[in-house]
Amino acid sequence: MADPMPAPPPKSDDRLPYRLRGQLLSSPELALFRALTKMSEGRYVVCPKVALNDIFMIVRPNENVHYFNKIFRKHVDFLLCEPQSMKPAFGVEMVKPIAKSETRTADQFMEDLFLEAGIPLVHVPSAANYVLSDLVNLFQLALTKSNARPRVDSAADSVPMCPVCGRMMVLRIHRDGPQKGKEYYGCMDNPRCPGVVPLR
Numbered sequence: 001m002a003d004p005m006p007a008p009p010p011k012s013d014d015r016l017p018y019r020l021r022g023q024l025l026s027s028p029e030l031a032l033f034r035a036l037t038k039m040s041e042g043r044y045v046v047c048p049k050v051a052l053n054d055i056f057m058i059v060r061p062n063e064n065v066h067y068f069n070k071i072f073r074k075h076v077d078f079l080l081c082e083p084q085s086m087k088p089a090f091g092v093e094m095v096k097p098i099a100k101s102e103t104r105t106a107d108q109f110m111e112d113l114f115l116e117a118g119i120p121l122v123h124v125p126s127a128a129n130y131v132l133s134d135l136v137n138l139f140q141l142a143l144t145k146s147n148a149r150p151r152v153d154s155a156a157d158s159v160p161m162c163p164v165c166g167r168m169m170v171l172r173i174h175r176d177g178p179q180k181g182k183e184y185y186g187c188m189d190n191p192r193c194p195g196v197v198p199l200r
């Protein structure tokens with residue numbers, strides 16, 4: 001008896017709510033992109049807006065979860081890569097020529113991030129156009145800074161292997177006993193394997 005459900009009226013706009021942005025780079029970014037491309041002369045590929053997550057990996061990720069947030073959804077303005085391997089060679093950040101104190105903490109984190117991973121980070125004050133020799137000087141400065149930085153001990157980057165069976169170890173916490181609450185490495189094959197390594 002009831003009338004069949006009427007078909008919903010056709011929507012005026014059934015498209016997904018995405019539209020193309022006008023351009024990938026802002027005018028100051030575009031000016032620096034062109035200058036970097038010219039300066040590289042084919043020795044580097046200039047990649048704009050590269051996600052930090054694509055450049056860096058986190059060592060011992062189960063111990064360093066909160067470090068993920070520090071790089072998640074962030075990018076470096078430009079990454080210069082070697083053309084054959086696309087291995088990163090330089091990071092480039094545009095900085096405001098004035099009011100340097102504003103973003104000091106973020107700058108320092110980026111600086112430490114790049115330098116500790118062994119790749120120079122070049123800070124370029126944004127300008128309408130660039131003198132190539134000035135850019136080269138900034139790259140030299142960053143390279144000198146990077147070379148002065150002591151290299152991290154890569155042995156500490158990896159999880160130890162079980163001294164009993166040789167399998168990978170995982171971070172665990174003593175549930176009870178005199179060591180209660182303390183972290184240690186236990187064999188992934190625990191409880192079948194008793195292998196334990198104290199935390200450094």
Ligand SMILES: [Zn+2]
Pocket residue numbers: 162163164165166167187188189193194195
């Ligand atoms: Zn084991």
